[in-house]
Amino acid sequence: MRKRLNKLKTEMKVVSKEQKSIKEGQRQVGAKLQGINYECEQLRRETNRIIQQTATTQIRLALMFNILKAREEGDFAKAHQLTALLREVVAMDELIAQI
Template identity: 40%
Template sequence: MVATSMIKEEEKKASKPRMKSLKTRVQRIKADMGKIREDQRCIREEQRDIGERFGDVKRQCHELRLETEMIVKQSAFNRIRLGLMFNILRARQDGDFDKATAFTGFLSSISDAGKL
């Protein structure tokens, strides 16, 4: 019986350091989990911010594309008008006033349509 009680006492002594190291490990793991949780929260916030910035960039890209298309159309329209003006001047120089009148009427009609 004495031997059994001595063994139990020795087991208690041996288990106390194990329990202490186990508690320390559990506390360390909990602290690590808390840090990981905080890191994940920061990552989610950064992803949200990046998503918003990406949306802004995408919207600005769309606006620039629309502006570019409008500039290209306006440039083509201006080239047509300049070509007609050149033809009007050439017809007048050649004395072909019927042709100059026709070009002038056409220029007037497309200029009015361009204002709409």
């Protein structure tokens, strides 16, 4: 009976060590997961920033093309309006970049 009790105590110590090891592993996995989530959020923000910059660049190019087209056609009033609009877009971009 005593041998069996000692054996059970030994097994319980082993199980206790294993449980501590499992808890430590879970803690490490949780910390890594938290780090991965942080990196994913940073990548999302950067992706959104790139998408915004790409859209703005496309708008600028379209405005520049239309300015050139208006000048070729001799429509200087339209070219002036588009140039003013382009300046506003550039100014907004600069404000957004500061944020």
